[in-house]
Amino acid sequence: MSDPILAAAVPAPGDPVLNMAVFTAFILFAFVLVMRVRRRSGVATSDYYTAGSRFSGTENGLALSGDFLSAATFLGIVGAVAVAGPDGYIYAVVAFVAWLVALFFVAELLRNTGRYTMADVLGYRLRKRPVRAAAATSAVVISTLYLLGQLAGAGGLIALLLNVTDRAAQSAVIAGVGAVVIGYVLVGGMAGATWIQIVKACLLLVTGLVMAAFVLGASGLSLPALLTSAVENHPGGEAVLQPGLLYGGSLTANLDLLSLALGGVLGVAGLPHIMMRFYTVPDARQARRSVVSAIWIIGTFFLLVLVLGYGATALVGPQAILAAPGGVNSAAPLLALQIGGPVLLALVSAVAFATILAVVAGLMITAAAAFAHDVYAQLIRNGKATAEEEVRVARRVTLVIGLVGIAGGILANGQNIAFLAALTFAMAASANLPTLLYSLFWKRFTTTGAVWSIYGGLTVTLTLIVFSPAVSGTPGSMLPDLDFAWFPLSNPGLVSVPAGFLLGYLGSVLGAERPDAAGFAQMSVRALTGAGVQRAVTGDAASPPPLGRHRPGAPGRDPVAQRGHPEPAGARGPAAPARGPGRPGVPGPDPALRLGRDRPYRPGEGGPGGPAGPGGPGGPRR
DSSP, X not given: OOSOOOOOOOOOOOOHHHHHHHHHHXXXXXXXXXXXXXHHOOSSHHHHHHGGGOOOHHHHHHHHHHHHSOHIIIIIIHHHHHHHTHHHHHHHHHHHHHHHHIIIIIHHHHHHHOSSSHHHHHTTTSOHHHHHHHHHHHHHHHHHHHHHHHHHHHHHHHHHHTTOOOHHHHHHHHHHHHHHHHHHHHHHHHHHHHHHHHHHHHHHHHHHHHHHHHHXXXXXXXXXXXXXXXHHHSTTGGGGGSTTSSSOSSHHHHHHHHHHHHHHHHHGGGOHHHHHHTTSSSSHHHHHXXXXXXXXXXXXXXXXXXXXXXXXXXXXXXXXXXXXTTGGGGHHHHHHHHHHHHHHHHHHHHHHHHHHHHHHHHXXXXXXXXXXXXXXXXXXXXXXXXXXXXXXXXXXXXXXXHHHHHHHHHHTTTSOHHHHHHHHHHHHHHHHHHHHHHHHHOTTOOHHHHHHHHHHHHHHHHHHHXXXXXXXXXXXXSBTTOOOOOSOOSSOHHHHHHHHHHHHHHHHHHSSXXXXXXXXXHHHHHHHHOTTOOOOOSSOSSSOOOBSOOOTTSOOBOHHHHTTSOOOTTSSSOOXXXXXXXXXXXXXXXXXXXXXXXXXXXXTSSOTTSSSOTTSTTSOOO
């Protein structure tokens, strides 16, 4: 949307008193919900980070949808379609296809090999200190950047609701929204954020259906009639139905489109707050069900977004959208005002506000967990931090991340938040996804490769973003009065994603470190079968402590039996003796390496992550 469209008169933003009343009501409702959830939650790190892995696949699918259907999708994509037609809808298509990558390559394997964060997966067979530091850095940077876009969207939305046009007043609004979310996260943790996301996903679907029904009703229930009205009300005429308004017309524009698609399709599976949601379910089957449910919900909503976008073109007009506070992000609220009056505007804006609250809450928890669990508990305290101490640090980090996000959101106010989200996706695809895929599927991958891939992917992506037209050099840049853009593409994915994969490969083949073939075999068995998987508890993924109190030297209780299921054989005793020769009292070969055995692996047999644990009876030597 580099060519500005002439502005028209701005319609009234409804009744500010009614808008504020609906806003306040939702804030109070969310606060009551979070408080109820907190009373039922424990104080363990698993309760704060992953809600104790107690959610079902369907519930988590709703929460995933709520976490993903952010202000960028609801506000930014509706506005992008209204102004740029099919080019704006590319954001939705790319985001939907990206979930297939998460379904087939990440969801189950991640749930089987990790506990809270990506670093748990990498630390399974790589040296823990370097990869934890790198993974935590990536999670904090990506989550904070995504946070900026969400808070910027909140500022534009509330500015429209309250008819706030002053830049300083909009900044105060962003600060207020950030403070509310910080409070929710400090009180409710992941359980509170999850229920807000579930409620928000349901409200968003219902709101989208109601608005789409109004829009089609205004066009005589005829989609062709709606598109005809959109053509008549758009300055570009029939161009609004054809590609090219945003990305067509030049080689650079086409490369930018390809870059956006590559970063978006591969980015979702690498987003830290999406990966963390796979640990809020009890097993890999529920993780897979979560993604399938999310695909159905997100796909349905994106079909509604297409109707709403062209409805905004036909009934509001791109001139009015661009002239309103918040720019393209104001298309959905203005459409609600046009078709349903101040009441529908207030309700739709409250749902959009819920969208922002839910996503920001998940982002803050993810960033806090990355630092508190990976850096503080595992690196600074060497795994000796208590659960209460780790949660206390996580809450403090939440406050710091929130303040940084507020400052960045003020700076990003007025940007198209769908584009800001696309930049975040490119960063996740460049730094996180290569490392994850290599760790899960490539036997020769080493710690050096992981560190090169994460730090290199982040550095390349951030450098290209800073020196791109998204930051300077054009009227639509974040700094339009400056010009230091030497990279021609607005989205760096076309260069940064291959660079991340290449750096991971080069670090592994050129580094002096030898690959851990035994560790890869163990990880492969656990990733594919789920052998020895426990619910999220404090500790390393590679060396989980037994649950509950136990005598020194005695095996811990099996988590399957703790959840009320029959206790598997060997759960309370030492691992079965290894087949083949061995001396009494000496642990035999790791069963995870005996790939030809004639029965499935069972928790308690000394496999990786089982009750015996690495280094215990029958477990691998470290």
